[in-house]
Amino acid sequence: MPELPEVEVVRHGLHPAVSGATIDAVEVLDERSLKRHDGPAEDFIERLTGARLRGAVRRGKFLWVPIEPFASGRDSATDAPAEALVAHLGMSGQVLLRDPSAEAAALTRIRFSLTHPVHGALRVDFVDQRIFGSMAVDALLPTRDGAAAGYGLPLASIPSQVAHIARDPLDPAFDERAFLRRLQGKRTTVKRALLDQTLVSGIGNIYADEALWAARVHYDQPTETLSARKARELLEEVRIVLRRALDEGGTSFDAQYVNVNGASGYFSHSLRAYGQQGKPCPRCERPIVREQFMNRGSHFCPRCQRIR
DNA sequence: CTTTCGCCCTGAGTGC
């Protein structure tokens, strides 16, 4: 459920807390939350304990924290990080920045004890009810295009397990022409394409439905029948929807408590289609319909959004 | 190679 705007809220809150901080201790309470990590929990803990962190970066729905290279005897200031702590929130993941004395939240899977040069002792809890999310320590590889890998730090290196994820449509290095060309060449339907993170990242079920509604496109429209003009319009509506959610997320952000959680964090007051089944379409008043599609709900206006 | 499908997972909510 956390999509680009929600993950960015987490990144934004995590960034100042981890920049320059050192990990003193790692506690893995549930090893299932390490399914992305290549190795046992002991390896995860060993790689992170004593590590100094540089900041928080995001591409699409993936978040990572580059680890400063250990002093090599050479000029370490010019050394680029070789590894990062990677996080994906999955369906229900949260990253909670807590006071060290606070009690652990329910469903906490991984806990980090940090020392920050300015803020002092901090605790970061990874909470995840459904365990679709996970963390990992992963190698950083150079980006293919040489541009910054994501939003947050000007580092042109990306975790190996994120390398196949496309840039998101708000990324300055997002290649719009390549996206439109690949979209046109696909033999699938338009919502599937929007949810394909190797084509464009950051969009999940909620913002896909919202952007499709705004662009008046039916979710099951075959991509090859989508005009170039309509495809550009749809991409622009994706950007508008994501930016609006980012703005709203930014206003409710509390620096002491980084939280992404279900409906409350989902800017529900501004949703036009998602979860609005039975309610009148804000454009034409015809009731919004919900259909099963790809094992998830698709919400749309049967009058405004037709397959053509 | 491209596209689709099934699985992972569990607390909250609902109905009887």
Added chain:
DNA sequence: TGCACTCAGGGCGAAA
């Protein structure tokens, strides 16, 4: 009150 059942769906590996 308590139990059984349903629901939410992102990403990935395997199948088609």
